[in-house]
Amino acid sequence: MDGSTDKQRLQLILIKPTHYDDDGYPITWLRSHIPSNTLAALYGLGDDCRRRQVLGPGVEIVIRPFDETNTRVRPDVIVRDLGRGGDRALVCLVGVQSNQFPRAVDLARQFIKAGLPVAMGGFHAAGCLSMLPVVPPEIQQAMDMGVSIFAGEAEEGRLDVVLQDAWNGRLKPLYNYMEDLPGIEGAPTPSLPPSALARNEGRKSSFDLGRGCPFQCSFCTIINVQGRKSRFRNADDLEAIIRENYRQGITSFFITDDNMARNRHWEEFFDRLIELKENEGIQASLIIQVDTQCHRIPNFIAKAQWAGVYRVFIGLENINPDNLLAAKKRQNKITEYRRMLQAWHTAGVSTWAGYILGFPGDTRESVLRDMEIIKKELPLDILELFILTPLPGSEDHQTLWKQGVWMDADLNKYDLHHRVVHHPRMSDEEFDRTYRDAWKAYYTPAHIETVARRHGAIAGRNPAEPAQFMTMFKIMFEAEGVHPLEGGIVRMKYRRDRRYGMKIEPWGLFHLRLAAETWRKLKIYGRLAWQGWRIGQKVKHDPRRLEYSDLALEPVAEEELDKLALFAETAGGEAAVVKKRGEDLARARAAVAHNQRLAAAE
The missing domain is CATH 1.20.5 (Single alpha-helices involved in coiled-coils or other helix-helix interfaces)
Known part of the structure; x- marks a missing residue:
């Protein structure tokens, strides 16, 4: 008998869960905007386990990745398929953030009921176990249910251990590696199969080149989950990742490093990418994250542009120095904001900035004033508004937990888009209204045109592009009711996938409501898409578009800085x-x- 037919199989089911909308339905799209780096990293590690035969030569490992932001996860179908093949399985819920924890537990409940072993990892478990003196009740309840909790990172053979324990039926309740973070240089290449990548809008993939952060921002979980000591891949690792994806036709990437500018190998990385482009025609399109001091690093922006960076995420966070100091964001200097944004703009790179509302010093008036200052004086494209949230794993959460301050018990709301604490200077209703109005204040038709004109003034730039992206953000917020970074193309909603404990609606009522909701959304989509298209075309075909300038694009002498509202009016x-x-x-x-x-x- 052929030996291959005697092989046993373990199916490694990797699921990156989504989270629920306000009505209790998973937020899933036909195509999602942001690919999951954790899913790619775990798939690469799992594939390495398969090649090394960590379960022995008689056991084949089959890996099945699911990103629930773009794929409906049906535990009943997965269990049925396993039964047909007679395979054993391990279900891993990976990269679970706090807002995804309730959904992850609901999925785990169904798999455990079917008799499958389940492990769960991600920022929520790791952050809580690193910052709190006790195991939080929701994590304890998950372990009591039979979920094995994994805290830490899975490199350096740690996934091997979990797979071997699962195969031998001795999965531990807790794997805690928070005191021993692994190196990632030479680690297996993050990757995903073509079928999974095809569900990302624009066929993007993602990977990290460094983990950890040396700064001390009190609202951040990264420093307490990935550590304050930075760890890096090397240029050979980067080339391997690019080549592996290039073979699948993937050339667009989101590099998930929290701050690429502080990766000490940044120049080696950019040089390697430039070499691949010039010598072999392998050209990558990159989205990276940087800090507000990156323009002070000699050649950083120039090399980033030449290496293929077309978009940067910037942790602007706030334009009030007092707020930044309160959050221990001392590395952000508002006196550098204009110069930094102007440098990226001149390079033709699109700038997307994170901005936090809800600092103790904020008022409704100050927030709306700041929106107008940003629009007028900073050459910024996309502004991503977030609510200051005490995320489990952050210093802010630890402080409030120790003080016994009220925090919303529903983890599903910890998505930076819902208020989960009371603000000291605004009522709950006023704060919620201010957050909504801040979005509306920035994404006005007039400001969308302004941003389009700023790009239209650069030869070779398409001003319709920023108009399109700003319109997409506006549509996600107004039509879909989700944060734009959670957005995608065509929302999918399934009646029986509702949150555990919430009533399953009757078939007729569900579809009647869905039809009405879809019709309302289509009207908003149509109105805003037409509006954005007209703005883009208006600027694109303006014969004098290259002559455009405004205050945000103009240099201001050092002695005149205090004439800008950015400095004269902010706290x-x-x-x-x-x-x-x-x-x-x-x-x-x-x-x-x-x-x-x-x-x-x-």
């Missing part, structure tokens, strides 16, 4: 200018003294 803005002038004077004096010492030595 702490004037002090920031004074501090910068003092620092500049100190540097100038130091340079003069250095030159004098050199002259004396000669």
Whole structure:
């Protein structure tokens, strides 16, 4: 008998869960915008386990990845398929963030009921176990249900251990690796099969080149989950990732490093990408994340552009220095914002910035004032508004937990799009209204045209592109009621997938409501898409578009900085200018003294 027919099989089911909308239905799209890096990393690690035969030569590992943002996950169908083939399985719920935890548990409940072993990892479990002195009740309840919790990262053979334990029927309740974060240089290549990548809008993939962050932002979970000591891949790792995806026709990537500018190998990475482009015609299109000081690094922006970066995410966070200090975001200097954004704009790279509302010093008036300052004085394209949220795993959450301050018990709301605490200066209703109005204030037709004109003033740029993206953000917020970063193409909603404990609606009522909801959305889609298209075409075909300029694009002399509202009207803005002038004077004096010492030595 042929030995291959005697092989046993373990199906490794990798599921990146989504989370529920306000009505309790999973947020799933026909095509999703942002690919899952965790899913790609775990698939690569699983494939490495398969090649190394970690379960022995008589056991074949088959990996099945599911990204629930673009794929309906049917536990009943998965279980039925397993029964037909007689395979054993391990279900891994991967990359589970706090807002995805309820959905992950609901999926786990169904698999466990069918007798399958389930493991769960991600930022929620890792963050809670790293920052709290006790196991939170929702994690304990999941373990009591039979879910094995994995806290930490799965490189350096840790996935091997989980697979072997699952195969031998001795899966542990908890795998806690938070005190021993692995190196990632030379680690297996993150990848996904073509069938999974095809469900990402634009056929994008993602990977990381570094983990960890040296900063101390109190609202951040990364420093407590991935550590404050940075770990890196190398240029050979990058080339392997690019080539592996290139063979599948994937050339567009989201590099998920929290701050590419602080990756000490950034220049080696960009140089390798440039070499691949010039020598072999392998050209990658990249989205990266950077900090607000990246423009001060010599050649960083120029090389990023040449390496294929076309979009950057920037943690702007706020334009009020007092708010930044309160969150320990000391590395952000509002005196550098304009210069940094102007440098990216001149390079023709689209800028997308995260901006947080809900700091203790915020008021409705200050928030709406700041929206107008940003629109007028910063050459920024997409502004991503978030609510300041005490995410489990952050210092903010730890502090409020210790103080016994009320935080919403529904983890599904911890998506940075729902308020989960009370604001000290605004009522709940006023804060919620301010958050909605801030979105509306930034994404007006007039400002969409302004951003389009700023890009239209650059030769070779298509001003219809930023108009399209800004319109898409506006549509997601107004029509779909989700944060635009959770958006996608064509929302999919299934009656029986509703959140555990919520009533399953009758067939007729569900579809009647769905039809009415779809008709309402289509009207919004049509109106806003037509509006955005007209703005883009208007600017694109303006014969004088290259002559356009405005305050955000113009350089401002150092001695005139305090004339800008960015510094004159924000909380702490004037002090920031004074501090910068003092620092500049100190540097100038130091340079003069250095030159004098050199002259004396000669």
